[in-house]
Amino acid sequence: MSSLSKNLSELTTKQIYFFDLDGTIYLGDKLFEGVIDLIELLRAKGKNFYFLSNNSSISTNDYLKKLNNFNLNITRENLILSQHPTIDYLKKNKIKKIFLLGTQSLKQEFTQEDFELTEEDPEILVLAFDKELTYDRLVKATQFLLKDNLAYIATHLDNKCPTENSYIPDAGGIAALLYKATDRMPRVFGKPNKDMLLFKLEQLGIVPKDSVMVGDRLYTDIKMGKEAGVTTCCVLSGEITLEMIKNSEYKPDFIINGIWELLEEFNKI
Numbered sequence: 001m002s003s004l005s006k007n008l009s010e011l012t013t014k015q016i017y018f019f020d021l022d023g024t025i026y027l028g029d030k031l032f033e034g035v036i037d038l039i040e041l042l043r044a045k046g047k048n049f050y051f052l053s054n055n056s057s058i059s060t061n062d063y064l065k066k067l068n069n070f071n072l073n074i075t076r077e078n079l080i081l082s083q084h085p086t087i088d089y090l091k092k093n094k095i096k097k098i099f100l101l102g103t104q105s106l107k108q109e110f111t112q113e114d115f116e117l118t119e120e121d122p123e124i125l126v127l128a129f130d131k132e133l134t135y136d137r138l139v140k141a142t143q144f145l146l147k148d149n150l151a152y153i154a155t156h157l158d159n160k161c162p163t164e165n166s167y168i169p170d171a172g173g174i175a176a177l178l179y180k181a182t183d184r185m186p187r188v189f190g191k192p193n194k195d196m197l198l199f200k201l202e203q204l205g206i207v208p209k210d211s212v213m214v215g216d217r218l219y220t221d222i223k224m225g226k227e228a229g230v231t232t233c234c235v236l237s238g239e240i241t242l243e244m245i246k247n248s249e250y251k252p253d254f255i256i257n258g259i260w261e262l263l264e265e266f267n268k269i
């Protein structure tokens, strides 16, 4: 594994740590080694840390439950999810009635945020990671997009989602299916949109180079980090192999096997 980064000391000097979730912090229900100790260490050192996910099949509340079941003791403040900038956009544009391709968990979040979920006369179609999708709803979505030329946005467009047992089709896969039927693609709010990182940096008054984005995907995590001007670190515990990095236009600043190597580096100090 000679292509892995040798000198990781720069990674311990940052003020903000952005972590992708699926494939970086855990795979499905299996938390990677070292995560709990790393988070405790960052907290003790007064560093800021955020968990970012495009996976909008889970509501903010359910993410909190999931992460705190791993004993990470985090709050809503530590989460940046693709539904957050999406909901922000809808509110800013005063859009209320939504046809949502999403799970019950996400529907609850939208309802709590005062949106009206409708099957009849929506103002917009919002595509999320809908693990409860039926053919009947694909038909409705297709008809809204073709017949009514309805406005169309997506929380994110990852093609596939890593699980303990290979991959499952993600929102990008669903969008591809709708594209074949309608010739339309949605506007996207989650990763790799660099605003996912920049709004937090601006809020805290931290310059991009004092932060690092750690993730397992080149076309979302690493692309977004590079475009935002933050240091990027790719883990090989999820979707990406060294071969894929070699062939990609998005080259991370650092490559490590997994998040546990970041903990090892902090323990050297």
Ligand SMILES: [Mg+2]
Residues within 6 Å of the ligand: 020, 021, 022, 023, 024, 215, 216, 217, 238
């Ligand atoms: Mg990931």
